[in-house]
Structure formats: structure tokens, C-alpha cells
Amino acid sequence: xxxxxxxxxxxxxxxxxxxxxxxxxxxxxxxxxxxxxxxxxxxxxxxxxxxxxxxxxxxxxxxxxxxxxxxxxxxxxxxxxxxxxxxxxxxxxxxxxxxxxxxxxxxxxxxxxxxxxxxxxxxxxxxxxxxxxxxxxxxxxxxxxxxxxxxxxxxxxxxxxxxxx
Numbered sequence: 001x002x003x004x005x006x007x008x009x010x011x012x013x014x015x016x017x018x019x020x021x022x023x024x025x026x027x028x029x030x031x032x033x034x035x036x037x038x039x040x041x042x043x044x045x046x047x048x049x050x051x052x053x054x055x056x057x058x059x060x061x062x063x064x065x066x067x068x069x070x071x072x073x074x075x076x077x078x079x080x081x082x083x084x085x086x087x088x089x090x091x092x093x094x095x096x097x098x099x100x101x102x103x104x105x106x107x108x109x110x111x112x113x114x115x116x117x118x119x120x121x122x123x124x125x126x127x128x129x130x131x132x133x134x135x136x137x138x139x140x141x142x143x144x145x146x147x148x149x150x151x152x153x154x155x156x157x158x159x160x161x162x163x164x165x
Contacts (some may be wrong), residue, residue, distance in 0.1 A: 003141075006159070011141040013157035014150060016094030027087020029141050031077040032097075035065065036143075038073045039104060040134035047127030052115035055127065059108045065101030069093055095153075100145035104130070 008025045012032065020028055039058065046054035065071035069092040070078075078089050093101070107130050115123035137143045150156045 008141070010157055010159055011143075014096065015100070015143050015146045016096040016098075017091050018094075018157070020091070024088045027082060027085040028090065030085060031074075031082060031087060031090050032143075033138050033141065034077045034081065035071040035073040035101075036134045036137045038076075040131055040138055043108070043127060043134065044131045047111075047124060047131060050115065050120060050124065052112045052123070055108055055115070056112050059105055059112070062101050062105035062108055065093065066098045066105060071101060096143070096146035096149045096155075099149040100143055103145045104134075 005022055005025060008029050009020070009022075012020055012025055012028050015032060017028060017032070039062065042058055043055065046052075046058070061072050065073075070090055071093070074090050082089065107126065111123050111126040111130065114120075114126060133144055
């Protein structure tokens with residue numbers, strides 16, 4: 001299914017990456033999915049194995065995405081995938097994307113706390129909910145935490161046409 005450029009622009013801008021040139025949008029959209037792919041796969045494995053230690057390993061990666069100019073997982077796009085896609089480097093993270101990374105870090109910590117605190121079922125539920133939430137941007141480009149940030153702050157990017165996800 002081919003997505004129109006206006007939809008792709010809206011999805012990229014939703015995460016705080018404004019002012020991008022049209023010819024870069026598709027590569028950026030794919031590049032912005034790399035971090036959530038790692039989070040989804042690793043959190044899924046940790047949840048399936050009921051391993052709070054494995055889940056805890058993800059916490060620094062998520063929190064670094066919230067405080068640095070990008071996520072450590074962006075290395076895979078910036079130094080590899082972008083050359084295949086002929087795309088630009090990922091831009092510096094802005095507030096919506098940083099919020100998403102920070103929320104993932106807190107979510108991971110809560111999940112680890114539940115697992116270690118003897119609340120295995122609650123930890124499993126939280127783990128699978130995190131996996132499901134990460135699966136949304138992986139499959140569609142729509143970042144639920146960035147959307148939540150935009151709604152809460154009243155900074156939703158304008159849509160030039162109807163957006164179909």
C-alpha cells in the first residue's frame with residue numbers, strides 16, 4: 001500500500017521532526033521505526049521469558065533517547081540503513097520523540113518493578129502492552145506517545161489533507 005506524502009509528513013511531524021524535505025520523508029519514516037523495532041523485539045523477548053533483568057537492559061537505551069539528541073538504536077539507521085534508503089541522518093530528537101523515549105523508560109522500570117516485586121502477572125501484562133504500543137509505530141509510523149504529547153500540549157501538527165494510516 002502506497003501512502004501519500006501528506007500522511008507521511010504528518011506522521012514524521014507528529015514525532016517532532018518538522019521542516020523535512022519531501023524527498024527525505026519516506027526514508028525518515030522508516031528510520032524512525034528502527035528504535036521501536038528494537039524496543040518491541042527485546043521487550044517481547046524479555047516478557048516472554050519473564051526476565052526482569054533482560055527488560056532492565058532496555059531502560060538505559062530508552063532513557064538516553066529522552067535526554068540525548070537521539071537514541072542509541074539510531075546508529076543502525078544512521079550508519080547503515082540510511083545508505084540503502086538513500087535518506088538523510090535522523091534529525092535531533094524534539095520534545096514529542098523525547099517524551100516517547102522517556103515514557104518507554106518509565107514503563108520498562110515499572111514492568112521490572114512489578115516482575116521483581118512478585119507481581120508476575122501484572123509485569124507480564126505491562127510487558128505485552130509495551131510490545132503492543134511499540135508495534136504501532138513499527139507497523140504504521142504512528143507514535144502513540146508522541147500523539148499523546150501533542151494532544152496534551154496542544155501542539156498537534158496541521159494536516160494539509162485527510163490523513164489515512
